[in-house]
Amino acid sequence: MLTFTIKRLFSALLTLLLISIFTFSLAHLAGDPAIAIAGREASAEDIARIRAHYGFDRPLVQQYLAWCGQALVGDFGRSYHYQQAVSEMLATRLPITLILGISALGFALAISLPLGIVAAIRPNSLIDRISLGLAVVGQAMPTFWFALVMIVVFGLTLRWLPISGNASWQNFVMPTIALGYFATPALMRLTRAGMIDALESDFVRTARAKGLSQTSILFKHALRNVMIPVVSVSAVQCGAMLSGSIVVEQIFALQGIGWLGYDATVRSDLPVVQAITLVIAAFYVLLTLLADLLNAVLDPRIRIG
Numbered sequence: 001m002l003t004f005t006i007k008r009l010f011s012a013l014l015t016l017l018l019i020s021i022f023t024f025s026l027a028h029l030a031g032d033p034a035i036a037i038a039g040r041e042a043s044a045e046d047i048a049r050i051r052a053h054y055g056f057d058r059p060l061v062q063q064y065l066a067w068c069g070q071a072l073v074g075d076f077g078r079s080y081h082y083q084q085a086v087s088e089m090l091a092t093r094l095p096i097t098l099i100l101g102i103s104a105l106g107f108a109l110a111i112s113l114p115l116g117i118v119a120a121i122r123p124n125s126l127i128d129r130i131s132l133g134l135a136v137v138g139q140a141m142p143t144f145w146f147a148l149v150m151i152v153v154f155g156l157t158l159r160w161l162p163i164s165g166n167a168s169w170q171n172f173v174m175p176t177i178a179l180g181y182f183a184t185p186a187l188m189r190l191t192r193a194g195m196i197d198a199l200e201s202d203f204v205r206t207a208r209a210k211g212l213s214q215t216s217i218l219f220k221h222a223l224r225n226v227m228i229p230v231v232s233v234s235a236v237q238c239g240a241m242l243s244g245s246i247v248v249e250q251i252f253a254l255q256g257i258g259w260l261g262y263d264a265t266v267r268s269d270l271p272v273v274q275a276i277t278l279v280i281a282a283f284y285v286l287l288t289l290l291a292d293l294l295n296a297v298l299d300p301r302i303r304i305g
Helices: 002-029 033-038 044-054 060-072 086-121 126-140 143-157 169-199 202-209 214-243 246-252 257-266 270-298
Strands: none
Touching: 002 060, 002 270, 033 044, 060 270, 086 126, 086 169, 086 214, 086 246, 086 257, 086 270, 126 169, 143 169, 143 246, 169 214, 169 246, 202 214, 214 270, 246 257, 257 270
């Protein structure tokens, strides 16, 4: 297990290194950042002063090494627009997005796992058709439309929940459902298909022949094998929720890093865009690493591969 962990950790660090190079290069290939800060109508002298002030006149390799060294200690520079430390801005808004993403994933798992298991136990039954129907609707329905419908119904008509802000846990109920429901279909279909295959496998028939209870067969034997792909997909879905929460944050005015990323992109605020891209990528890599380690615990054969 130690060798497997070291290999996965090395792979994760190498991925982060490549992502940092790509992020830094892409931001500079998009155009001259000095012109973006000064504006299109700025004089050549103003642009030259800005270029010298921010160090854009240095070779790109030196700029990257300086930026990467600062990023390693949590220093992402200062926002061009807000004139505030980017790390402080992330510290304020990142918890909002993390709460939203983790809550949405928890909601998706709480819905998809039970429905997928029950649908697999009773294939072609009413509950199976309902589960597949919910999966089809969730996959086809745009997240922004579902969010607006909930605002109209639960926020404006029934007045059960607040429609904007992040003052209390109630503000996260509708955003969590809107973001989590989009991930539910994939997890539910994966659970259902995996459980059907597991229940028809030889080791389950052997367990039944030994006289094990249905509960023990489902949760101790079949579900253990189903959880391996579910864990992997959940890690990807959680990363997608963190990076793709911009629409939900805009609709419900949560002002997490999704909202901040959109605002920074519109204003060409290069340090903020770079920091958000790197942080989201780091979460993706971390979630994938944790999923690989958890799957290695669930199935020791993975460590050999």
